[in-house]
Amino acid sequence: MTTVRYLHDQHTASTDDGAGGFRRRLLDGLAASIAEKGYRATTVADIVRRARTSRRTFYEHFSGKEECFIVLLTAANAEMIRRVSAAVDPAAPWTTQVRQAIEAWIACVESEPALMLSWIRDVPSLGAAARPLQREAMEAFVSVIQTFCDTPEWRAAGVGPVPRPVVVMLLGGLRELTATTFEDGGRLSDVTEVAVRSTIALLGPHAGA
Incomplete structure (x- = not known):
């Protein structure tokens, strides 16, 4: 799982002894439970069972479960x-960069569909507790996309810089496309071309007008 590998990389301890190892195991336990039964049905008992540790350690x-989910x-x-950042070649034509970014997004999402669907559908129900996470995640993606779109390659094509509201609309659309595709039993990779064409149309030369 992408997130599990990422969490592993963030804790350099060679064993699961110590605070870092236990924390990683708990996060991995939550990710595994979400994949099996969803966030709402997951309990702290599910997390600690998968992490092979105790409620006290949790x-x-x-x-609580909410804080673990947010982390x-x-x-x-x-x-x-x-x-996504690593997948984009800044020297490539801008339409190629769009495809590279979308394909990387889809590959990442499809590696953990349950977690992504939970992110989209369950986080809003957390209310104020999750608001900073939602804002920070959005702003991080907005910054990355605006950086992609503000290069000599994009400017030479008459594209970029792209206004923030346009990027927010793009991200919102991609997230809802992701959620509805999974909920309908489909694969996100099947709508790659729709996502690429729509993104090109949204970010095209008129976007900064």
Whole structure:
């Protein structure tokens, strides 16, 4: 799982002894439970069982399931941004860069569909507790996309810089496309071309007008 690998990389301890190892195991346990039964049905007991540790250890690291979820999603978001950024060749034509970014997004999402669907559908129900996460995640992606779109290659094509509201609309559309595709039993890779064409149309030369 992408997030599990990412969390592993964030803790350099060679064993699961110590605070870092236990924290990683708890986050991995939550990710595994979400994949099996969803966030809402997951309990702290599910998390600690999969982490092979105790409730006491859980509460030494997190105030509750919500905080553990927020930390997990923060890591997942950072990993997605890293993978999308790494996939884009800034010297390529701008339409190629769009395809590279969309394909990287889809590959990342399809590696953990349950977690991504939970991010989209369950986080809003957390209310104020998750608001900073939502804003920070959005702003991080907005910054990355605006940076992609503000290069000599994009400007030479008459594209970019792209206004923030346009990027927000793009991200909102991609997230809803993701959620509805999974909920309908489809594969996100099947709508790659729709996502690429729509993104090109939205970010095209008129976007900064």
